Amino acid sequence: MLNRFKTILVAVAIITCVATTASAQDFSFSTPSGQTMNLSSMRGNVVVLLFSGVQDPQRREGLKALETLAERYQGKEVKFWWVSVNPASELTNDQLKALAGNAASISVLRDANQAAFKRFSGKQAQLPTIVVLDRQGNPFGQPRGGFNPNSDFINDLASIVDILLQRK
Numbered sequence: 001m002l003n004r005f006k007t008i009l010v011a012v013a014i015i016t017c018v019a020t021t022a023s024a025q026d027f028s029f030s031t032p033s034g035q036t037m038n039l040s041s042m043r044g045n046v047v048v049l050l051f052s053g054v055q056d057p058q059r060r061e062g063l064k065a066l067e068t069l070a071e072r073y074q075g076k077e078v079k080f081w082w083v084s085v086n087p088a089s090e091l092t093n094d095q096l097k098a099l100a101g102n103a104a105s106i107s108v109l110r111d112a113n114q115a116a117f118k119r120f121s122g123k124q125a126q127l128p129t130i131v132v133l134d135r136q137g138n139p140f141g142q143p144r145g146g147f148n149p150n151s152d153f154i155n156d157l158a159s160i161v162d163i164l165l166q167r168k
Contacts, residue, residue, distance in 0.1 A: 026137075027116040029083065029109035032093040037109060039116070039137060046078045046164040047133040048157070051117045053085040054099065056127040058147040063103055065147070065154055069161070070105035072154075077135075078161055080106050085127065087112040121145065130157070134164050 026040040039047075050066050052059045063082055070080040082103070084096055088110070091099070100108045111117050120131040126145040134140050140160060147153065 025119065027111070027119070029081075029111055029116070032097045032108055032110070034093065039133075042079050042133070043137050044077065044135055046135060046161055047137070048078065048080045048161065049083050049116070049120070049131045049133070050081065050128055051083045051085055051111065051121065051131070052128040054091055054095075055086075058128055059099065062128045062130075062147050063100065063106065065157075066106055067103045068154055069157060070103075072158065073161065074105065076165060078165065081109050082106050083109045083111050083116070085111055085114050085117050132157070132160050132164065134167065140164055 026038055029037050029039070031037055048066065048069065050062050052062055056062070066080050066082060070078075073080075082100055084091060084099070086096075096108060096110060100106065117129065118125065120139060120143055121129045122143045122145065124145065128145075128147050130144040130147075132140045140163075144157075
C-alpha cells in the first residue's frame with residue numbers, strides 16, 4: 001500500500017512539473033527591426049498578445065481595441081503586443097510596420113513559424129486570437145478567438161488585466 005502511494009505521489013509530481021513547464025514555455029519572436037525577443041523577457045508584467053495577420057479581416061478593429069487598452073494601462077506593468085502570424089516571405093518587415101499603422105502604444109512582433117500561436121490558440125485556432133498571460137508567463141483563462149465589435153470587448157479584457165495586476 002505504501003509503495004502504491006509513493007508511486008502515485010511521484011506520478012502527480014511529474015505531471016505537475018511537466019504541466020508547469022509547458023504553461024510557462026518560452027517562445028521567440030522577431031521584431032520588424034530584425035531583433036529577437038523572448039516571451040520570458042516579459043515576465044513580471046501582465047502580457048496581452050493579439051495574434052493576427054494580413055489574412056485577418058478584423059485586424060484593424062482588433063488593433064484599435066488593443067491600442068485603447070494600451071492607453072488605459074499606460075505606465076502600468078502591462079505589455080500589449082500585436083503578433084503577426086505571417087512569415088517574412090508573405091509580409092516584409094516594412095509591410096508589417098505599415099499594417100500596425102500609428103499604434104505607438106502597441107509593439108509589433110512576428111511569430112513566423114506560428115509556434116506561439118499554435119500553442120496558445122487552443123483547439124480551434126482562428127484569427128484574431130487574444131491571449132492574456134500572468135506575470136509568470138502563464139495563460140490566464142481561455143484564449144479568445146475572433147473579435148466581436150458589438151461586445152464590450154475592451155472592458156471584458158480590462159477586467160482580466162485588472163485581476164492580474166492585483167496579483168503579485
